[in-house]
Amino acid sequence: MAWLFLVIASFGEIFGVMxxxxxxxxxxxxxxxxxxxxxxxGFYFLSLAMREIQLGTAYAIWTGLGAAGAVLMGILFFKESAGWKRMLFLSFIIAGAVGLKIMD
Incomplete structure (x- = not known):
């Protein structure tokens, strides 16, 4: 359940920035x-997630998913660029979040 809370918290971050x-x-x-x-x-669900997920892992994934989501929202709704370099570094953020999940 903690991982679901963390994903919900990330949506709070994404929509908050939006x-x-x-x-x-x-x-x-x-x-x-x-x-x-x-x-x-977002902060509330992050606090729920951190009851079971280590602080460093939870925060890194929360900010990573939030950053990736904010970039995608910017591209989809605010006409920000979607150049290959931007997408490459976005994939690094997502890979880092996945790696932290796998290592937890």
Whole structure:
């Protein structure tokens, strides 16, 4: 169950970063509250995951999945570049997260 909590926490990180970008564009109370709520839920589920997963592993995977997800969201929804170098380094982040899971 801890790994599921960690994945949910990563979605909180991804959507939290996405709401920062939207808030910066629109400056509304709704998006400010959405940002606070998504990050809050992400931290909550991270804390649940860390009851069973080591701190270093949980944090590295959380930030790795969050970073990878944020890059993908930027490409899909905010017209950021998807060059081969960017995709190469994104794959390194994902490989690192997978490696940490395998070694845990």
């Amino acid at each position: 709401t920062i970008n939207i808030y910066n564009e629109r400056k509304s109370l709704f998006w400010l509250l959405a940002m606070i709520m998504t990050f809050g839920l």
